[in-house]
Each structure stands twice: as C-alpha cells, then as structure tokens.
Amino acid sequence: MKTSSFTHLARCRVRRAALLAAVLLGGAIQGGHALAARAESTADHSKFKELQQAFSSGPEVTQACLNCHTEASKQVHRTKHWTWEFLNPANDQRLGKKNVINNFCISVPSNYPFCTSCHVGYGWKDASFDFKSEANVDCLVCHDTTGSYRKLPGLAGHPPYQDTEIPPGSGKIARAVDLTKVAQKVGRTSRDTCGACHFFGGGGDGVKHGDMDSSLAAPDKELDVHMDATGLDFTCGTCHRTSSHDIPGSRYTPVARDTEGAHVPGREDRSLPATCPACHGQTPHKGNGPAAKLNDHTDTVACQTCHIPAIARGGVATKMSWDWSTAGQLGPDGKAMMKKDGDGRVIYDSKKGDFVLGENVIPDYAWFNGDVTYTLLGDKVDKNDAVTRINTLGGSAGDGRSLIWPMKVFHGVQPYDPVNRTLVTPHTAGNDDTAYWRNFGWEKAIDAGMSVSGASFSGKVDFIKTEMSWPITHMVAPKEQAVRCGECHSKGGRLERIEGIYIPGRDGNRLIDLLGWLMAGGALAGALIHGGLRLLRRDA
Amino acid sequence: MERIYIFKRFERFWHWSQALLIILMMATGFEIHGTYTLLGFGKASQLHTNAAWVLIALWVFAIFWHFTTGEWRQYIPTTDNLLAMMRYYLSGIFTHAPHPFRLTQLRKHNPLQRMAYLGVKLLINPLIWISGLVYLYYNDLNAAGYEVELGTIALFHTIGAFLMLAFFVVHVYIITTGHTWSSHLKAMITGWEEIEDTK
Numbered sequence: 220m221k222t223s224s225f226t227h228l229a230r231c232r233v234r235r236a237a238l239l240a241a242v243l244l245g246g247a248i249q250g251g252h253a254l255a256a257r258a259e260s261t262a263d264h265s266k267f268k269e270l271q272q273a274f275s276s277g278p279e280v281t282q283a284c285l286n287c288h289t290e291a292s293k294q295v296h297r298t299k300h301w302t303w304e305f306l307n308p309a310n311d312q313r314l315g316k317k318n319v320i321n322n323f324c325i326s327v328p329s330n331y332p333f334c335t336s337c338h339v340g341y342g343w344k345d346a347s348f349d350f351k352s353e354a355n356v357d358c359l360v361c362h363d364t365t366g367s368y369r370k371l372p373g374l375a376g377h378p379p380y381q382d383t384e385i386p387p388g389s390g391k392i393a394r395a396v397d398l399t400k401v402a403q404k405v406g407r408t409s410r411d412t413c414g415a416c417h418f419f420g421g422g423g424d425g426v427k428h429g430d431m432d433s434s435l436a437a438p439d440k441e442l443d444v445h446m447d448a449t450g451l452d453f454t455c456g457t458c459h460r461t462s463s464h465d466i467p468g469s470r471y472t473p474v475a476r477d478t479e480g481a482h483v484p485g486r487e488d489r490s491l492p493a494t495c496p497a498c499h500g501q502t503p504h505k506g507n508g509p510a511a512k513l514n515d516h517t518d519t520v521a522c523q524t525c526h527i528p529a530i531a532r533g534g535v536a537t538k539m540s541w542d543w544s545t546a547g548q549l550g551p552d553g554k555a556m557m558k559k560d561g562d563g564r565v566i567y568d569s570k571k572g573d574f575v576l577g578e579n580v581i582p583d584y585a586w587f588n589g590d591v592t593y594t595l596l597g598d599k600v601d602k603n604d605a606v607t608r609i610n611t612l613g614g615s616a617g618d619g620r621s622l623i624w625p626m627k628v629f630h631g632v633q634p635y636d637p638v639n640r641t642l643v644t645p646h647t648a649g650n651d652d653t654a655y656w657r658n659f660g661w662e663k664a665i666d667a668g669m670s671v672s673g674a675s676f677s678g679k680v681d682f683i684k685t686e687m688s689w690p691i692t693h694m695v696a697p698k699e700q701a702v703r704c705g706e707c708h709s710k711g712g713r714l715e716r717i718e719g720i721y722i723p724g725r726d727g728n729r730l731i732d733l734l735g736w737l738m739a740g741g742a743l744a745g746a747l748i749h750g751g752l753r754l755l756r757r758d759a
Numbered sequence: 760m761e762r763i764y765i766f767k768r769f770e771r772f773w774h775w776s777q778a779l780l781i782i783l784m785m786a787t788g789f790e791i792h793g794t795y796t797l798l799g800f801g802k803a804s805q806l807h808t809n810a811a812w813v814l815i816a817l818w819v820f821a822i823f824w825h826f827t828t829g830e831w832r833q834y835i836p837t838t839d840n841l842l843a844m845m846r847y848y849l850s851g852i853f854t855h856a857p858h859p860f861r862l863t864q865l866r867k868h869n870p871l872q873r874m875a876y877l878g879v880k881l882l883i884n885p886l887i888w889i890s891g892l893v894y895l896y897y898n899d900l901n902a903a904g905y906e907v908e909l910g911t912i913a914l915f916h917t918i919g920a921f922l923m924l925a926f927f928v929v930h931v932y933i934i935t936t937g938h939t940w941s942s943h944l945k946a947m948i949t950g951w952e953e954i955e956d957t958k
Binding site: 508509512515518703704705708709710720721723724725726727728731732734735736738739741742743745746749750752753756 | 809854925
C-alpha cells in the first residue's frame with residue numbers, strides 16, 4: 220500500500236513534502252489497521268447500563284443499541300442487506316434476493332422464515348414484514364464477537380431464545396443465545412460475522428460462490444494473502460470499506476474494470492474501494508524486466524485471472540451443478556435420503572436432487588464489463604435453447620470496459636412452467652402441506668410458491684437447463700502460485716475460448732506458418748540435396 | 760596454399776555473438792509463437808526480450824564499425840561474376856571447377872553473398888527489429904494513440920522470423936562451400952581464409 224501510493228503520487232508530480240506526508244499518513248493508516256485488528260475500542264460495551272439487563276428478544280437488544288447509535292437502523296434500512304431489493308439503474312431490472320431466481324435454492328418469497336435466517340433483521344416471515352421498523356434491525360448478527368450468536372432457518376431471522384431442536388425431530392439441540400453476553404461484547408464485523416451468511420450461501424458451506432467458504436474464517440497465506448490470519452489478517456471490511464453501514468462491492472452492478480489509481484488518504488477517490496486497483500493501482504508489478512510486461516496486461520486481464528488460480532482452494536468443495544429434476548427419490552423406508560461420495564460429501568438429497576461438487580476447479584474465463592442481466596420471473600424461457608442463462612454477463616474485447624475474468628459457471632436443471640414458458644418459484648421449505656421438502660410434490664409446491672410471488676402457473680411442470688456465472692474475486696493466492704504465463708499463452712490453454720484478441724502462443728496465421736515452414740524446410744532440403752551431391756562427387 | 764586475413768577481430772566477435780543471439784532468439788521466438796514448449800512461455804519471452812536488447816546494442820556497435828572502417832562498402836551489390844557464381848553453385852561445384860570469385864581484403868564477399876547479406880541488413884533485420892520493438896511497446900503505443908493491433912504486429916514479426924530461419928539454414932550450409940568444407944568456418948574463427956593457389 221505504501222509503495223503504490225508512493226509511485227502514484229510521484230506520477231502526479233505532487234511536491235516532495237506532500238509526498239512525504241502522504242507516505243507517513245499511509246503508514247499511519249496501515250498501523251491503524253493493524254491496531255484495529257487487535258480490537259482496541261475506546262468503549263467497553265459491558266460497562267454500558269443499557270446493556271446490563273436480561274434481554275428476551277433480539278429487537279429488545281436493538282432498542283438498547285439505538286439509545287446511543289441513533290442513526291444506525293435508518294442507515295441499515297437503506298441497504299440491500301435490509302431491503303433484499305435492488306433496482307439496477309443500468310437496465311431498470313428489479314433485483315435483490317427478494318426478486319431474483321437462481322439455480323441453487325431457486326427463490327425466496329414463499330420460503331421467508333427459512334431464507335431470512337440470513338436477513339439483517341428480525342421477523343421477516345412473509346410479505347407483511349415491516350421494513351420501517353428500527354427495532355427489527357439485527358445489530359448482533361454483524362457485530363457479534365463471541366461467535367455464539369446464531370440465527371436458525373425457520374425462525375424468520377431470530378436466534379433461538381430457548382434451547383431448540385433443529386430440525387424438529389432430529390435430536391440436535393441449538394442452545395438459546397445469551398443475548399446479554401453477546402450485546403455486551405459487540406465489536407467490529409469480522410470474517411466470522413460476514414461469513415456466517417456469505418460462506419454458506421446456497422444452503423451450505425461453500426455451495427454457492429466457490430471463492431467464499433468457511434476456510435476463509437482463519438485462512439493461511441497460501442489460501443488468501445490478504446486475509447492470512449497470522450499475517451495481514453484482513454477482514455471483509457478492509458476491502459469492502461464500509462461507511463454508514465453501506466457496504467461497497469455489489470454483485471448486481473460490479474466494477475469489472477477499475478481504471479482509477481490507488482486510493483490515497485487526503486485525496487478524493489470516487490472509485491470503488493473493493494477493487495484490486497483501489498490499493499494496487501494500475502501498475503501493480505514492481506521492478507524491472509518482467510514487471511513491465513505483466514503491467515501491460517492490466518488493461519486486458521483482471522487481476523483475479525492470474526492471481527486466483529483455482530476455485531474452492533481452501534479444502535471446502537463448492538457445488539458445480541445441481542439437478543433438481545432427480546429430486547424426490549425416497550429411500551426404501553419411504554423417507555427422504557442422502558447419498559454421499561467417498562469423502563462423505565452429499566451428492567444426492569431427496570429434497571434437492573443430484574449435485575456435482577468440485578475443489579480446486581480451474582475457472583471458466585470470459586470478457587466481463589460489469590453489466591449483468593437476469594432472467595427474472597415472467598421472462599420467457601425456451602427449453603430448445605441450449606441453456607437458459609440465469610444471469611447474462613456483458614463484455615467483449617472491443618467495448619473498452621471489459622477485462623477477462625475468472626468465472627464459476629454453475630449449471631442447473633430446475634423446474635419451469637412449459638406452458639407459460641417461465642421459470643418458477645417453488646415453495647420448498649416449511650412444515651405445511653405444500654412445501655416440496657416435506658411433501659415431494661412439484662405441482663403443489665410450485666402452485667403455492669407462484670401464488671406468493673403473484674405469478675401465474677399453468678399447473679404443468681418440466682425441467683430446464685440453466686447456467687449462472689459467478690465472477691471469482693476472493694482467495695487470492697501468493698504471487699508464487701499465480702497462473703503461469705504459458706497456461707494462457709498456449710494452444711488449448713486457459714484462455715482458449717477467449718475471442719477478440721491475439722494471444723501470443725495461442726494464435727498465429729496458419730497460412731504464414733505453412734509458407735514459413737515450407738520455405739525453411741525447402742531451404743534445408745535444398746542444402747541436404749546439394750551437399751549430398753557434393754559428397755557423392757567428392758572424388759570425381 | 761595461400762592464406763588471406765579477411766575477418767578482423769571485432770568482425771569475428773560481432774559475427775559469433777550475433778550468431779549465438781539469433782539462435783537463442785529463434786529458439787525462444789518459436790516457443791513464444793506456440794510451436795513447441797521448452798522453457799515455458801514466461802522464461803522464453805523474458806530471454807527473448809533480453810537477447811533482443813543485447814543484439815540491438817551489438818548492432819549499434821556494428822553499424823558504427825562498418826561506417827568508421829568503410830567496411831559497409833563490402834555490401835554494395837554488384838552484377839560482376841553474379842551469373843558465374845550461380846553457375847558455380849549449380850554445376851561447377853560438383854565438377855570441382857575453379858571458384859569464379861577471388862576474394863581479397865577489399866572484396867571479401869562474392870556477389871551472391873553481397874546480395875544475401877544486404878538483404879538481411881536492409882530487409883529481414885529491419886522487419887524483425889521494427890515489428891519486435893512495436894511488439895514490445897504496443898501497449899504504450901496504443902496508450903499514446905497509435906492504434907496498432909497485436910495480431911498484425913505478430914504477423915510481420917513471424918514473417919521476419921521465418922525469413923531469418925531460411926537465411927540461417929542456407930547460410931550454415933554455404934559455409935561448407937569454400938576451398939575445403941571447413942575453410943570458411945576457419946576463416947570466421949581465426950580471421951584467415953584459405954584460398955586456392957593462384958594459377
């Protein structure tokens with residue numbers, strides 16, 4: 220950080236004194252960060268009278284927080300973490316968890332009490348949830364430092380206030396959370412608090428993202444150079460530098476190509492702080508020789524493409540595909556069952572169908588400019604298409620906004636309505652007569668789900684192949700493990716299918732190559748014949 | 760047997776270091792082109808680039824040397840004896856006919872050599888050098904507003920490489936066509952060329 224701010228300022232021809240000041244400032248910030256990581260707050264929350272009481276519910280704790288942090292809930296109310304809704308200004312699509320359909324657990328609306336165990340609020344069990352309630356904001360889920368605070372599926376965002384058997388009938392007891400203890404020990408967010416939801420997206424550890432799973436809770440340097448728990452020890456918030464609870468870095472409108480320089484204290488930086496260039500600048504490779512050529516790549520290749528050599532590098536497998544069409548096969552006892560692979564990982568679940576899991580997967584690569592278009596409920600889909608794209612990422616070699624990005628491309632087979640030709644939003648989770656995971660009937664589950672979504676359903680169910688792309692950005696490897704030049708600069712290499720650019724080692728003009736080899740080969744043949752004749756006639 | 764001193768010390772140093780560099784650059788260059796894998800793309804391109812800079816430095820000296828010594832005149836093309844030389848390579852050489860060209864210190868290349876070397880110096884080298892430098896700096900050129908496409912640059916560079924390869928093959932063979940199979944080679948090592956006795 221220090222070095223990059225240094226070079227950047229030098230380029231801007233700022234006076235020497237200012238340069239020195241900035242370097243010192245940069246150093247102070249770095250030192251400040253390290254200090255923050257050791258969590259020396261100026262406030263000991265256990266000494267606050269407001270928190271020295273027995274709380275019977277989450278909202279009661281929030282009321283206590285709001286006594287001092289008067290604006291906190293209002294700030295949270297403005298974020299996607301709260302609304303689960305996002306209007307994409309680029310194409311007016313209404314996105315957010317509440318609205319999108321994916322090819323993992325598919326959709327939220329009829330499954331609120333389960334899905335909202337990852338909502339930063341309390342009580343979102345159906346569409347009537349009060350989004351204006353300040354008390355319903357869950358402060359603890361992000362600010363817990365004890366590791367004992369846990370929200371359970373089915374409780375609509377509440378933690379267990381009594382010891383609770385979960386799932387019911389399983390014999391597994393989730394202990395009641397000690398709200399007073401958790402409230403008195405609040406602190407900054409951590410990899411654990413963010414990870415409590417983001418590591419487990421898609422219904423389990425590492426399922427969804429491929430670059431985020433529980434291995435990042437305390438990674439070593441090999442897994443993530445920045446989050447290395449015994450080294451730099453970044454939290455999520457170190458890059459997703461949050462102000463007023465508004466967390467930068469969005470999957471709906473990501474910055475695919477940051478052309479700004481490194482952020483420098485004292486200068487107004489309008490670019491996203493969560494990109495690599497926001498700290499490393501546009502010429503991140505230092506030194507002579509190869510560094511210059513590597514820096515030449517930054518207008519074509521995303522940093523992640525070389526520096527994240529594989530998906531799911533931390534020992535936790537990620538799902539690569541999910542086939543809902545095989546769900547519903549019950550065991551001989553007529554009950555839901557699971558099949559596991561040799562490593563004990565679930566590859567079939569009666570409730571969900573077949574999975575393919577992967578670790579250390581070589582990513583797909585694609586041009587990406589940050590434009591994301593979703594296939595939403597109501598959009599026409601066609602089974603005759605090779606694949607239906609849940610999200611379509613924009614980008615091309617020539618648009619001036621794209622870089623080549625690594626992707627996890629997730630393949631799904633999921634239910635759809637073949638008459639209306641739309642994706643559907645099944646009611647999966649619940650203890651009622653229609654939930655698929657209890658009754659294993661698609662028609663009833665989809666009918667129930669679609670009526671909650673306010674969409675029409677023909678009553679017919681078929682399955683359609685879908686695909687969803689996840690740009691990969693976490694689990695940055697040490698530079699020694701970066702992708703080698705030849706893995707892309709070769710025929711059949713990682714970037715074999717990238718169009719629109721000339722890649723030395725991969726590309727060439729076949730005619731020129733043919734003529735060239737004919738010419739050189741002809742010269743050699745001529746020389747051999749000529750020399751051979753001379754040899755034969757040497758005594759003549 | 761007559762001996763004549765034709766290649767001075769600098770010239771021999773220049774020739775052999777250039778030979779080494781060009782072989783190195785062909786080997787790494789065709790790897791960069793994707794023809795085979797030997798060192799790995801990264802090492803090959805690094806070596807290729809470093810060798811290019813050394814060769815450029817060497818050439819700056821060589822050009823200086825050619826002009827200060829007047830040796831550049833050795834490459835002025837001539838048609839004298841041209842046909843005779845061709846006839847010699849096509850037939851005379853097999854019948855042990857006398858070599859039609861008598862070299863002296865002032866005319867050390869036969870007319871075919873003159874043309875070939877001039878072709879290398881005026882055609883192949885500039886083609887490789889210019890396309891190579893543009894290849895190396897195409898990002899900066901584009902940033903400066905000169906729109907150049909890497910594929911086009913690479914195409915010219917590859918054409919240059921093939922021409923150089925063909926020249927190299929023929930050159931290495933022609934070395935053996937002196938008074939004896941090795942007299943040209945010896946000349947480039949010691950500076951002294953053996954020539955046929957004057958009749």
